[in-house]
Amino acid sequence: MQELLLHCRPGFEGEVAAEMQQRAGELGIAGYPVAKTGEALVRFVCPQPGDAERLIRKLDFRSLIFVRQWALGSWLDVPAEDRISPIITACAAGPLASELWLETADTNDGKAMAALLKKLRAPLQSSLEKTRFLRPKKTDLPRLHLCFESGQRVFVGWSWAENAAPWPMGIPRLRVPKGAPSRSTLKLEEAWHHFIPRDDWDSRLAAGMTAVDLGAAPGGWTWQLVNRLMKVTAIDNGPMAQSLMDSGQVEHIQADGYMYKPKRPVNWMVCDIVDKPARSSALLARWLSRGWCHEAVINFKLPMKRRYEEVIQCMEHVQKALDAAGVEASLACKQLYSDREEVTCHARVKR
Numbered sequence: 001m002q003e004l005l006l007h008c009r010p011g012f013e014g015e016v017a018a019e020m021q022q023r024a025g026e027l028g029i030a031g032y033p034v035a036k037t038g039e040a041l042v043r044f045v046c047p048q049p050g051d052a053e054r055l056i057r058k059l060d061f062r063s064l065i066f067v068r069q070w071a072l073g074s075w076l077d078v079p080a081e082d083r084i085s086p087i088i089t090a091c092a093a094g095p096l097a098s099e100l101w102l103e104t105a106d107t108n109d110g111k112a113m114a115a116l117l118k119k120l121r122a123p124l125q126s127s128l129e130k131t132r133f134l135r136p137k138k139t140d141l142p143r144l145h146l147c148f149e150s151g152q153r154v155f156v157g158w159s160w161a162e163n164a165a166p167w168p169m170g171i172p173r174l175r176v177p178k179g180a181p182s183r184s185t186l187k188l189e190e191a192w193h194h195f196i197p198r199d200d201w202d203s204r205l206a207a208g209m210t211a212v213d214l215g216a217a218p219g220g221w222t223w224q225l226v227n228r229l230m231k232v233t234a235i236d237n238g239p240m241a242q243s244l245m246d247s248g249q250v251e252h253i254q255a256d257g258y259m260y261k262p263k264r265p266v267n268w269m270v271c272d273i274v275d276k277p278a279r280s281s282a283l284l285a286r287w288l289s290r291g292w293c294h295e296a297v298i299n300f301k302l303p304m305k306r307r308y309e310e311v312i313q314c315m316e317h318v319q320k321a322l323d324a325a326g327v328e329a330s331l332a333c334k335q336l337y338s339d340r341e342e343v344t345c346h347a348r349v350k351r
């Protein structure tokens with residue numbers, strides 16, 4: 001097993017390649033990316049035996065920005081007459097697993113294989129359980145990923161729950177909640193799933209907390225905050241959904257989000273204003289370094305070419321401002337499934 005397979009948003013393969021090259025280099029692990037634009041998958045090949053496994057164990061998955069999901073493994077040709085036997089043989093080369101995840105690239109070609117995957121699922125599961133490569137009760141074992149590039153070629157790989165995304169292909173199954181005024185409500189919900197451990201939700205997304213939503217209209221993000229029973233100040237010149245105003249938990253202020261200062265510090269600042277990432281990161285730096293919020297989620301829009309470098313620059317800018325202000329905070333960025341040409345940044349001040 002000498003390579004990692006990485007899932008990403010189609011069109012962001014170059015960002016994953018740059019990111020993996022940089023991060024593997026920092027760990028002193030030699031490897032090279034193989035990426036084609038639009039394929040939504042990137043291979044990261046480590047020629048030295050054992051290096052790919054070292055990489056997936058040492059590199060913190062949560063610190064990766066453009067990688068949605070990953071697995072350690074290798075490619076296998078599978079003839080249409082019998083795909084299952086070679087997969088079972090290949091499983092002998094890896095660890096036992098607790099779960100079987102059938103995957104494809106997040107592309108139209110990948111989606112076209114849904115029927116094949118559906119047909120293969122039950123016989124594969126049963127053969128893997130019979131041969132004892134799959135032990136569904138042993139939840140501490142890794143997951144087995146079978147990622148089909150075509151009906152004849154599959155990546156057989158493994159990932160470990162504590163250092164990978166909790167969903168096949170890194171795609172959460174979230175539905176737009178009834179009553180939410182816009183689809184972008186999912187961005188904030190997904191950000192919370194990604195950045196906040198489930199056990200912390202009750203203390204960090206608690207009833208009675210205060211939040212400011214910059215660029216709030218029509219209110220998809222505000223809806224999420226209201227749903228957690230927070231008191232929200234929504235800043236936008238545009239109109240907010242009446243249902244949110246009727247909740248009694250929202251104060252709508254028609255003002256410029258860049259000029260707004262809260263009267264007293266709030267628990268949460270969230271911001272979905274479409275602007276240059278340098279402006280958004282300066283806004284985040286201001287809120288954190290002046291102690292205006294304790295935790296924040298903000299989107300950095302990325303219409304430019306060198307998107308990985310741009311995000312790193314933004315993060316460095318925020319970190320410098322925090323250092324200058326003597327504020328300690330954790331900072332992380334992720335391109336979520338709901339994010340298009342953008343990434344979501346999360347920050348939390350350490351008390």
Ligand SMILES: C[S@@+](CC[C@H](N)C(=O)[O-])C[C@H]1O[C@@H](n2cnc3c(N)ncnc32)[C@H](O)[C@@H]1O
Nearest residue numbers: 182184215216217218219220221236256257272
């Ligand atoms: C992408 S939309 C926000 C969608 C919102 N998060 C939702 O879930 O419904 C961006 C919003 O930012 C607002 N906006 C743009 N520039 C702004 C500024 N300088 N201050 C405040 N709001 C701004 C726009 O009016 C628009 O409603």
